[in-house]
Amino acid sequence: MSLVVPEIRRSWVAGVNPLAKLVVALLVGVTLVLSIDVVSAGVVVAVVVLLLPFAGLSARQLALRTAPILVSAVLAGIATALYGVDAGSVLLRLGPVTVTEGSLVLAAAILLRVLAVGVPAVLLFATTDPTDLADALAQLARLPARFVLGALAALRLVGLLLEDWEALGLARRARGVADRGRIRRFLVQAGTLLVFAVRRGGKLATAMEARGFGGTRRRSWARRSVLRVRDVVFMVVGAAVVAGAVAAALLLGTWRWVL
Template sequence: MTAAAPSRPVAVSVFERANPLAKLLALLPVTVVLVASMDWVSSGIVLLAAVALLPLSGIRTGEFLRRAWLLVAAALASAWGTALVGEDSGRVLLAAGPLDVTEGSVLAGAATGLRILAVALPGVMVFITTDPTDLADALAQRLRLPARFVLGSLAAFRMLAVLTDEWRTLGQARRARGVGTGGNPVRRTASWLGQAFGLLVQAIRRATRLAVTMEARGFGAGERTWARESRFTPLDGAVVAAGFALAALAAGLALGTGAWNLVWS
């Protein structure tokens, strides 16, 4: 018999090594800037930074697009809708019946689309590179949140993948019985609603069993010990500092170019 080749260590990206709370703290000032101003400069800066930092996250481009394509589609739809119904200003670029697309409405649409992407895509990066157990450890040990709440949230987070598999299984079972395989849009919608109701029933049953099991094992009762300590390292400090620096850069460039536009002004 030949000896088995030693397994190679799995490469861990910079973002995966960072503490989950550090990543959330880094997102906080960036999100505040994006929510406060409706302009394309600050959103564009944050979006460019997210794309530039994508290699540090260890996420493949294909996987990232597979996770974020719906957000991209929503941003494009919002941008186009804003360009059609936004406030008209400047030169008319397109006249579509009662709707006019002007330079001002196009800029407003671009700002809306970029804003959605700039808020959502960094969140997707954090979501992909964060282990739910590490996040639960950080919330309980660093923020001192109640163990019952933290562990319940962790269980719900872990169940997302299970519910995805159950949705696929329910769809295959219904197709095997000839349900939802064709018909007009009304019948397809009714079939989809029936499948969604079945998934809701399965989720409630699974959540009930999980709650009873966790209660029987003493989750949330008294002081708990943790198998892994949640620590803050110099890398976490650098991540938080980078988040504040990016927020300051985006706000500063937006103010300097005159594009800064407070949403409540």
């Protein structure tokens, strides 16, 4: 399986309805965007760390999927520490760069917030089968079937595009034209991949229309998606964690409204 359409292992988190996981992830993201503070984001990160063993992901899978978020969080923290708003005593002054106590606190808050918003989203995606998510969105969230099925087909095609990219690279290497000019090679492969994507997308759209996927009538579903007690408990616990994080930040006086 590719990184886009991962192989889903059996785990407690994977057994939760995709809609319940999506609701919790959106609740965490929307709430943490409202404030920049260490406490609320730190509480969410701590809970997510405790949840990782129940996600069913190996150390390698977890590292591959969270690496971009970790790098982004660290870079955002460093940039904030060096060029953020100065407050408190000065810890380091090097030309135009000034590091203060306030900028370090803000950098820590930014770093934790990126992790608190990004890592739950990664867990949601890595433990959810795209077809199950489409079933939940169409049957439980009542989203239009045309939109849901189109998004599912597009997601499946992304995995094929990654395989096409690797195949194109191997083919050019076998012909001896991939050893020089990395920029030119990238542009040529990108153009070829674009042609493949347009052709495959057009054929898929025609096939889906021919099979009635674009119809306006109410359609049936092969697999039924339902909310069970475990799913409701998951959403309630997620809401409680978010509420607890906000309450802790308010009690400690660290909550800072962004808006």
